Amino acid sequence: MTKYSPIPAPTQSPSTADQEFRYQQLEQQLLAGIQQQRWRLGERLPSIRDLCQQFEASKATVQHALQRLEAQGLLEARPKSGFYVTLRPGAISPPQARNRLEPPQPVNVSQLLLDIMRRSAAFDILPGRPSGDLPPGIVALNRSIGRALRRQRGDDYLYYDDPAGLPALREQLCLHLSRRGCQLPVDQLAITSGCQHALFLALMACCKAGDVVAVESPGFYGLLQLLEQLQLQVIEIPSPTSTGMDPDALEAALARWPIRACIVSPAFSTPGGALMPDAHRQRLLTLAEQHDMAMIEDDIYADTAFATPPDPLKALDQHGRVILCSSFSKSLSRDLRLGWISGGRWHARILHLKLVTQLASSRSLQQGVADFLEDGSFSSHLRRQKYLLREQRDRLLAALRIWPGNHRISTPEGGLAVWLELDQDADTLTLYPQALQAGVVITPGPLFSASGQFHHCLRLSFAHDWTPSRLQALQTLSGLLVP
Template sequence: MGQGHRLSSEYRYQQLEQWLLRGIEEQRWRLGERLPSIRALCKEHGLSKATVQHALQRLEAQGLLEARPKAGYFVSLQPRTVRQPQSRVSIEAPRPVNVSELLLDIMRRSAAFDLIPEFRAGDLPAGILALNRSIGRALRRQRGEDYLYYDEPAGDAGLREQLSLHLARRGWAAVPEQLCITSGCQHALFLALQACCKRGDVVAVESPGFYGVLQLLEQLELQVVEVPTSPDTGMDMAALEEVLARWPVRACIVSPAFATPSGALMPLESRQQLLALAEQHDLAVIEDDIYADTALGALPDPLKALDRNERVILCSSFSKSLSRDLRLGWVAGARWHQRILHLKLVSQLASSRYLQQGVAEFIQDGSFATHLRRQRHELRDRRDRLIAFLQAWSTELRVSVPAGGLAVWVELPEGVDTLASYPKALEQGVVITPGPLFSVSGQFSNCLRLSFAHPWDERRTRALNQLPELLLRG
């Protein structure tokens, strides 16, 4: 149907629906782009507002459009049209961890979640501006000799109160006494592992899984056994059951909400099976909950909400949902909580009081919730644009479609070696995160993690467009 063509009176909403559908299929409006406004569609096609809204709502119900308040309708990703990764890790005996020097190189370049290996100045987002104001007010409220005293090891009571309310809204009725403030999620995970494991113990991890956990296991001289995961449902419970039957596993580290690198969301049935296995095998479950607040839809309940036997140690921070520079996290230590408080005291002593108070105010006045709502739309748009870029490649790919988190997991054709491509990409000013970094067994050589944490500006788009040449024809 051409520009300005008037629709017939019969089934007018259906004709408009078909016209919009063809426009999406022909990429007149690409993934993540905004459709013409309701007013514009009414004028162009001579339709009532109710008729146009009905057609748009039918497309939204099919998952083709997303309605954004005060912004309009946007072309939405259709997960069913994206081929999901299928690579599976084989179950191997526990082994010590030896973290790759390549990971340290990526971290030194501050590019773990970026294709560009340097910082660039830009305007601060509204949420960060509001956070800075809250922290500034907390600093100005310091009086007398406050600066001469340490905070209590558990952390600021006001921040723990706000965190407990935030967790309660997600389904876990936490109280401040169950929480301890840490210097980020990595610190929380470190305390959790120290509290429930000793040198030489076996720890089960997701594979592919978070390389930061592998770093901690190496430092603590723990052994690791890798458990296969699915990009849809996370850790394979049947595989975990097999692992627990074969080896004396002391702890299991999982990310039920949007595990990196795949972005998997563990379903309720798997969560219940995990807790049953933990009880059967006397297992500590360490929940890495750091990505939950990046949810593109409703915030998922923490696994901790199902914990009836004090076996789940919940760890998280603000670094993925708010600011990497904040370095504030928290841990709920379950039956190991007193041990964790002691370890916090001897390893960090205390956290910054005014920083905690500023963040507590930021949460209390609703600024954090506002930030998360804004971030949800931004991340969805960036994810969809990234997947649209990848689908345009001339080779067949498998790509995860996470409902949260900051990255997708890309499976390239067999024979592609992302590890070998790293130095070639670096020569072109592009930093990739090869798949083998997410395993201790050297698997996933034809995979990589790609982040959508940053806006797709000209530099990142150019770097992304270089990848087919670097990875597939290098």
Template sequence: MATDYLYHQLESWLQEGIQKQRWRLGERLPSIRTLCQEHGLSRSTVQHALQRLEAQGLLEARPKAGYFVRFQPKALEIPQSRVQIDEPQLVTVSDLLLDIMGRSAAFDLLPDLNVGDLPPGVVALNRSIGRSLRRQRGDDYQYYDEPAGNLRLREQLALHNSRRGWIVSPDELCITSGCQHALFLALMATCEKGDVVAVESPGFYGALQLLEQLELKVVEVPTSVESGIDTDSLEEALKNWKIKACIVSPAFGTPSGVLMPDSSRKRILELAEQYDLAIIEDDIYGDTAFGAVPDPLKAIDTESRVILCSSFSKCMSRDLRLGWISGARWHSRIIRLKLVTQLASSRYLQQGVADYMEEGGFATHLRKLRKELRERRDCLIAHLHDWPCDLRVNLPQGGLSVWVELPESVDTLGAYTKALEHNVVITPGPLFSVSGQFQNYLRISFEHPWSPKRVNALNRLPEILLSDR
């Protein structure tokens, strides 16, 4: 039997297994050694068959891990975009969001399922923080942190961001109490009550909360899961209304998980200069990239118009409540506002995180986290493929969630209470819009491991969502 026929035979067998879901999306195939033994083939023949499937886009080779299924079901198409732009309006955030946050369920279908060990990276982080606390001497506990935050931590953040293509001085950074606090400072520094702010639609509901509290008006600008905020629509809005700031998430923002292309990034900065606009960049998901980590928009800001906001919440630990902001031309004002809204950050906490980063713990943790998140995303997509209805879903290359478009007759907001009866917490699409759009959309997170109980909760959702159509 000719060698070429042998690898074709193995290739066909593997391809059939993928199509029949013998191995689901994201699952690891048998090792090369196992395939050699089970099929009586040489190593080179097996490798050739696997490489051919990789070239077809059905498999992905991961160093020191093997070959994984990356087949994307054709039924899962990309969610559609919206093109309408409404008049500026004040924000009223749904009480439902408070209920979700009260259940600690923003990124978990089963928030009560508190199982599993701490990740090794978080264990190492806790050790660094503990050592920092034990090193306190004398009257350290009686002094406040400096307004901009711990210098060593700002130095480590500057070094970390330089690896992403953004050369920043520690003096251009200010430590905050998380990314939400950083966004709050950015809005306070650039806007006054009654001003208009442009936001992505769908966009981050936390930003909508801030706009409501600051009594700012909002213009929703449509986004695409392929290219992010629609810059033509943004320009149209800028022509029609005096907009003071625009909040964008160029790298994997929630809920769409889109990575904004370079052309859109450049166009936004051109519009900012043309219309005297402050750009507030929410970069909290940038470090979750499954592949090459993208540069922040701030990296190409030559006119000092981009205020970058980020934190460790999505890539390491929410419990830290440590974030940072680079305030561009508004930086001095932002530091003064920090003194008013927070006064100071914990000194020992900042020192512990700085040690952790300096010792390489953060970089090691990120490498492991990115791999795990990608595998969880693939597992989620595979399960969505089995849902008994037509749906569209994006395939983000970073972040923590997918954006699912269900049939138009589905009301995800109305299904929230019904899901609670099954002890499942969903995040309905209308929460990501001021005008209550996206009724038939759902954000589903892949941040947590897909344990049997979470998979069971996910598989119950179609019955819950489709029962009253």
């Protein structure tokens, strides 16, 4: 824990002190400490006991002062952890919304993405794979999978899995989704080889080559890869980093072009972490019904929510138009290539396509993950993770706020990354090789668009701990932005 020198109490006459409550004095002293960055954004304040000793105040006085600062949005109380410095509402300027709507076009994904993936830096600014201790959740997961492998019986290893996937895992996933207001029968869920595979199956089931697909802009570059391989045309729908895909822009596009499917991430979409309001979700479903359009929901970030995970769009689906796709890769482990899909009216075709493209999934791996969910280990992991991700997000925002120039930053309440808009004359594609030469890997903004938009933007992830080397990498990147 960082050590801080005591904050001196203001000199007051007895009459002044008598007129002011002690908790108000303490509140002002703590506020001064935050403003002077004795405690930085994302850092934990000393414990209540330590504050009592430092300021010679009672426990009730300290608690009252902390609660008043919490009410102002300056502190956040985290159970069994303490009080953390957080963002004042409006303290960071959000990225500006985009209103550019262009005709459908073929997709051509840059080779730059392959270079980023080759360096294992899709969610890290440092290339390579740093060593370190495994989190408790991953240790428990490995034990569950190991036990499942050891429990193999007879000739199990000679048989393929059911095309839909292991019933035990599907049952646990249905139970997990039910806690988010989405009631699905087990036979309407299938196991896939990750979320990318689920999206691939969804697009194959409801589209054919040449069809037009609406996507978020900025949006997921992995999705653009799929659209390119399937020879689908893309139309980019403006998607503010606060509310996600703009329903008005989608409606305008539907009036001009025959859009066959729309792909959205209502919960903390990449790159900006947008959370779609309920009214927007309902409008998307109404538009889908009016225009006979498939809604493909990428729900992969929902379980990274800092608070209660939002209900999926699928929970509102009354006509089988939503194809729900997700996986464990963002909430648990990138190395766990298990996802799931619920295909609505296209589910039977999706099962057939899964049989063709994957044949079967590992039963032992599925059983291990099913046990991990059933014994509560996954829920325990998510409880720890949300506090960790919140702290890592705040440390990233604190570092970005002091960068030079006029920039805007998204402030997501889930997900793994923020969207950074630099000065208009910045070019992150030009910055990429310069940063690489300095040992830093960035994810330039144009990767998140099929039309080359967002040249002055980049995505920065808070998925990893802010070690001294990563903080130094941020400082190096900041220096490269100064001519």
